[in-house]
Amino acid sequence: MSEYLLATHGLTKQFGHHKAVDHVDLHVKKGSIYGFIGRNGAGKTTFLKMISGLSQPTSGEIEMFGYKNAQLKNVRSRISCLIESPGLYGNMSAYDNLAVKCRLFGINDKRYIENILKTVGLSNVGKKKTKHFSLGMKQRLGIGMALVGEPDLLLLDEPINGLDPQGIAEIRDMIFKLRDEQNMTIIISSHILEELSKIATHYGIIHNGTLVQEITKEELMQRCGERMEIFLDDPKQALPVLDQMGFKNYQVTDKNTIHIYERLDESAAVNMELAKAGVSVRGIGITSEELENYFLNLTGGACNA
Amino acid sequence: MLNMIRMELFRMFKTKSLYVIWTIFAVLMIVTTALTAGEMDAYSLEDRQQNYEYAMEEQESGQVNLGMDVTPPTKPGEQVSVFDMFFANIKGKAVAVFMIIFTILYSTADVTSGFVKNIAGQVKNRGLIVCAKAVCLFLYTVLTMMLFFIVQAVANKLFFHEVILGDKRAFALYFLLQTILHFALLMIVMCIALVIRNNVVSIVIGICLCMNALIIFYSFIDRMLAKVGLENFHMINYTVSGKITLLGTEITSEMAVTSLLVGFAFVAAAVCLGSFVFKKRDI
Numbered sequence: 001m002s003e004y005l006l007a008t009h010g011l012t013k014q015f016g017h018h019k020a021v022d023h024v025d026l027h028v029k030k031g032s033i034y035g036f037i038g039r040n041g042a043g044k045t046t047f048l049k050m051i052s053g054l055s056q057p058t059s060g061e062i063e064m065f066g067y068k069n070a071q072l073k074n075v076r077s078r079i080s081c082l083i084e085s086p087g088l089y090g091n092m093s094a095y096d097n098l099a100v101k102c103r104l105f106g107i108n109d110k111r112y113i114e115n116i117l118k119t120v121g122l123s124n125v126g127k128k129k130t131k132h133f134s135l136g137m138k139q140r141l142g143i144g145m146a147l148v149g150e151p152d153l154l155l156l157d158e159p160i161n162g163l164d165p166q167g168i169a170e171i172r173d174m175i176f177k178l179r180d181e182q183n184m185t186i187i188i189s190s191h192i193l194e195e196l197s198k199i200a201t202h203y204g205i206i207h208n209g210t211l212v213q214e215i216t217k218e219e220l221m222q223r224c225g226e227r228m229e230i231f232l233d234d235p236k237q238a239l240p241v242l243d244q245m246g247f248k249n250y251q252v253t254d255k256n257t258i259h260i261y262e263r264l265d266e267s268a269a270v271n272m273e274l275a276k277a278g279v280s281v282r283g284i285g286i287t288s289e290e291l292e293n294y295f296l297n298l299t300g301g302a303c304n305a
Numbered sequence: 306m307l308n309m310i311r312m313e314l315f316r317m318f319k320t321k322s323l324y325v326i327w328t329i330f331a332v333l334m335i336v337t338t339a340l341t342a343g344e345m346d347a348y349s350l351e352d353r354q355q356n357y358e359y360a361m362e363e364q365e366s367g368q369v370n371l372g373m374d375v376t377p378p379t380k381p382g383e384q385v386s387v388f389d390m391f392f393a394n395i396k397g398k399a400v401a402v403f404m405i406i407f408t409i410l411y412s413t414a415d416v417t418s419g420f421v422k423n424i425a426g427q428v429k430n431r432g433l434i435v436c437a438k439a440v441c442l443f444l445y446t447v448l449t450m451m452l453f454f455i456v457q458a459v460a461n462k463l464f465f466h467e468v469i470l471g472d473k474r475a476f477a478l479y480f481l482l483q484t485i486l487h488f489a490l491l492m493i494v495m496c497i498a499l500v501i502r503n504n505v506v507s508i509v510i511g512i513c514l515c516m517n518a519l520i521i522f523y524s525f526i527d528r529m530l531a532k533v534g535l536e537n538f539h540m541i542n543y544t545v546s547g548k549i550t551l552l553g554t555e556i557t558s559e560m561a562v563t564s565l566l567v568g569f570a571f572v573a574a575a576v577c578l579g580s581f582v583f584k585k586r587d588i
Contacts, residue, residue, distance in 0.1 A: 053427070087421065089316070090418065146423070
């Protein structure tokens with residue numbers, strides 16, 4: 001079995017001539033909280049719909065829990081989702097909405113439903129119809145619906161959209177609780193980077209249907225943290241010099257830039273050694289980057305290297 | 306599958322529109338009976354004879370009129386039986402209209418509310434959800450017909466002052482066949498609603514089926530077939546709405562068999578098509 005709980009291989013969804021999702025190879029480890037970042041219309045929802053079985057891929061393959069292709073139907077009940085807005089019967093109470101789904105799983109235990117309501121903080125709503133719920137309450141009930149049947153993989157599409165800061169904090173706590181107490185693997189799509197950065201352990205950045213980058217939280221923090229940035233004509237010439245100086249944690253980010261993430265106080269020495277080796281340095285300095293800028297650089301027309 | 310049926314049954318009995326439509330239907334049946342009783346009292350024997358002939362005209366001639374009407378086939382001098390009123394309302398598609406409205410609301414509620422997103426990805430075969438809905442709608446059809454029977458009996462007692470069932474054996478057979486034909490009609494309507502995904506248009510189509518609006522199309526087909534040598538073919542005889550209208554009070558075994566075959570054929574076709582579309586279509 002693969003080390004990943006979920007892996008997609010060349011997953012594509014095409015509507016007419018438009019590829020909403022284009023050859024996405026995504027990898028999610030068990031127990032991780034995977035932040036799926038992308039602008040509106042980037043293909044996040046379409047991708048999640050294919051994973052959750054609501055939509056058929058045009059091409060490509062989904063591998064989950066070691067199953068793929070036609071065998072996927074054996075593990076479909078282990079995946080649950082909250083895609084777009086919560087799907088609720090407005091004329092029913094929260095309890096009844098949960099009871100409908102519980103029947104599909106053969107669950108007739110009243111306490112089971114009450115426990116879910118408690119988990120999502122809706123135990124005191126009584127018989128209030130869901131059409132009278134606030135957006136936050138609906139979102140929480142939507143997550144509660146997704147929890148029926150104890151899924152191993154939970155897909156949440158923009159779960160914090162439209163929520164106030166307190167609502168966002170509640171959802172965040174709930175997600176941690178689910179991961180820690182039920183060992184659930186969670187994929188959350190969002191374009192609110194600041195919030196996602198507080199919970200995600202891994203990130204996938206999608207742009208125009210293409211997965212631009214997959215990165216761990218540590219890697220992202222490193223890239224967004226302080227670094228030495230060197231601008232030069234040919235980075236290849238500088239690499240032997242950096243190796244000779246003992247630098248290990250560096251990266252060529254584009255055809256004119258090298259980022260070094262260690263020994264940031266040695267920029268003068270680096271400059272001198274590069275000059276000695278005949279490497280033309282156009283600029284060198286210490287810089288850091290906001291998460292948002294990092295995302296914009298990847299998706300906003302800047303170089304995607 | 307059993308769990309899906311349980312889920313759909315729970316949802317159906319929790320649906321407010323079920324009780325609202327049943328209540329309106331019951332009230333309308335009582336009002337219809339009251340109006341009919343008032344008219345019958347005012348009619349002379351000749352008028353009653355004319356009414357009787359009109360009511361029997363369609364089943365004898367095999368011709369179907371456009372629109373809806375409720376005329377009991379009570380012979381002059383006889384008391385109006387429950388069977389007469391039951392027959393008149395069924396033939397007039399008064400029952401079918403209410404059932405169609407509920408069917409469309411119920412069968413598309415999970416899609417229109419978005420609830421289907423909570424369940425469609427987690428089942429092995431999404432098409433079975435449509436089969437579960439069909440089972441529930443069968444129960445709904447039986448319950449509605451029984452409700453109709455009870456309400457009609459009460460209405461007869463109120464406005465005709467006594468409850469005469471009529472020919473019990475013929476009534477039982479008519480009840481059974483009409484239940485199956487109505488269920489087939491509901492399956493057709495459910496299939497249309499699932500395929501076109503528009504409640505308003507689906508209800509309009511459903512009501513047009515009840516009003517026999519398709520007889521123009523059927524006539525066209527009949528003429529085309531007559532031109533290629535297939536004389537005396539009447540397409541209406543092989544449609545569910547046609548069978549509902551044309552099934553008379555005196556049912557021969559041939560009529561019963563063809564009604565059953567037409568009913569089952571349409572149920573099978575509608576459920577298969579609905580399931581296929583629901584399974585293949587993205588949500």
